[in-house]
Each structure stands twice: as C-alpha cells, then as structure tokens.
Amino acid sequence: MLGARLHQTAFYESMTSTLFTVTPDQLKRPRSYQNIITCSNATLKAWLLMRGVTDSISYNRKLKWLLYEGHRAEFTALAQMLSTMSELARKQYINGLSEHDKLKNKLICVNQFMNILTPVNIAALDYAQLIAMYKIGVRLRMCSLSEARSFSLEAAQISQTKYTSWHEYFGACIAGAYFESPPVDITSLNFIYTQKLLDATSIHPSVNWDRKLK
Numbered sequence: 001m002l003g004a005r006l007h008q009t010a011f012y013e014s015m016t017s018t019l020f021t022v023t024p025d026q027l028k029r030p031r032s033y034q035n036i037i038t039c040s041n042a043t044l045k046a047w048l049l050m051r052g053v054t055d056s057i058s059y060n061r062k063l064k065w066l067l068y069e070g071h072r073a074e075f076t077a078l079a080q081m082l083s084t085m086s087e088l089a090r091k092q093y094i095n096g097l098s099e100h101d102k103l104k105n106k107l108i109c110v111n112q113f114m115n116i117l118t119p120v121n122i123a124a125l126d127y128a129q130l131i132a133m134y135k136i137g138v139r140l141r142m143c144s145l146s147e148a149r150s151f152s153l154e155a156a157q158i159s160q161t162k163y164t165s166w167h168e169y170f171g172a173c174i175a176g177a178y179f180e181s182p183p184v185d186i187t188s189l190n191f192i193y194t195q196k197l198l199d200a201t202s203i204h205p206s207v208n209w210d211r212k213l214k
Helices: 002-016 041-049 056-068 070-083 087-095 102-113 123-139 145-162 166-180 186-202
Strands: none
Touching: 002 123, 002 145, 002 166, 041 123, 056 070, 056 123, 056 145, 070 102, 070 123, 070 166, 087 102, 102 166, 102 186, 123 145, 123 166, 166 186
C-alpha cells in the first residue's frame, strides 16, 4: 500500500510539474507541485483567487467545473469555429479583432495549437489543476485527505485514458496554460511553447505514464 501511494504521489507531481512554470514570474505563483507543500497559505489562497475561488462553495464549484467542463470546453468551441474557415480567413478574422478584445489572444493560441494537439486538446490542464486544487484544499482544510486521494486518482486515471505518453500530456498541459493566460508577447508563443515543452520532457518522470494506479 505504501509503495502504491508513493507511486501515486510521484505521478501526481509529474502531472502538475508544468503548471506553475509557464506563467510570468512577477505573478509569484508556486513554481512546482512540490512547492505547494511548503509555500505559504497566503500564496495558495492567491493562486485560488486568480481562479475565482474565495470560499468552500466556489472551491467545490471550481472542482466540479474542471472535472466536467473545464478550459477544454472553450478551447474546443473556438477550435470548431476556426476549423470552418480557411487558413487565410482565420488570420483575417483574428487580425481584425481589437487589441483590447480578450478573445483575440485566446484565438491565436487555439489557431497555434489546434492542429498539433490530440482530439482531447488541453484537457490535461484541467486534470492537472484539479489535482493541484485538491492538494491545496487539504492544506487549507477545504477538503478531506480521503476526498483528495479519491478524486486525484480519478483525474489521473482519466488522463491516462486520454493521452498516450508524458510528452503528449505535457504538450497539452503547457498549451492549456497559455490558453488560460496568453503571454504578453503573443508573437513569441510558438518559441516559448516549444522551449517549455523541451524543458518539461528533458527529465523523464520517475513513474511510467501507463503505470496502473490504484
């Protein structure tokens, strides 16, 4: 049992390892899943606040949203819309949007990633955030340890059915993070995405992607 728990923990750490390394340093977000254990409660609360979580009610609502809808739903809807246009029409449509339109940078991200991700696109981000939120929830006493273990395991197992490797999963998670918070210099998206994916896959996780979790 102890060995299984250790493998689960290592698997979860790998699942969330890219979450906090693709956003601007000035936001002072935790930089790894392991840091959630030691960083201050104030920092964890700030991370939740950026995602609209202010109390136990919004916390549980966010968890349910990540599990059943998530960022992947919006990404899919935008990808379907763009897929009806020619490449030229896409560029003209996106370029025609106002620089102040919040949807513009998201559409640039979707246009960049929609043809290189698997059909489940950025679902990896939703499951990674779900696991991170359960870890934070235990720290802040917003959920029980048994609940966190049960739903984290479910999120990990679902991820294993949707992606075939860590590389595929990492690529989707990083793309999702940029979709959620597009970089200020959106023209560098392709370069920074490639760099972050190389960084993420340079160290192979200690647990194989297809390891049976229980």
